[in-house]
Amino acid sequence: MNPVYDNDNIFAKILRGDLPCIKVYEDEHTLAFMDIMPQREGHTLVIPKEPAVTLYQLSPEAALACMKTVQKVGPAVQKATGYEGSSIFQLNGEAAGQTVPHIHFHILPGSVLNIDAL
Ligand code: 5GP
DSSP states (O other): OOOOOOTTSHHHHHHHTSSOOOEEEEOSSEEEEEOSSOSSTTOEEEEESSOOSSGGGSOHHHHHHHHHHHHHHHHHHHHHHTOSOEEEEOOOSGGGTOOSSSOOEEEEESOSTTOSOO
């Protein structure tokens, strides 16, 4: 239920600058970057700089900062890709399908309902 944070996870390395990413937006508390295996054009990830595996471990302040970034980046991604709507989602824990153990929000232009594997 409360997994221990691994400082060597991929997104921690991206935050430290040890791994590259295509940066979309960054501020004091969050980073937004393109997904390396996009489910669709424009697939973007928003992560907090605070270390946490799941949303349930994240401080309310960091969660709010993530939502502010989603509100900035989501409409821009949607406009750039020409989709009418967009889907925001995130997974908590391996059993839910989370593959990178640093909390992240997916911004996916269009509907998430017609994608089989996420
Ligand atoms: P999850 O299944 O954990 O919700 O989603 C993890 C996401 O991170 C996946 O969509 C995957 O393509 C993306 N991802 C995994 N490794 C990397 C990486 O090294 N760089 C970037 N930009 N995205 C990654």
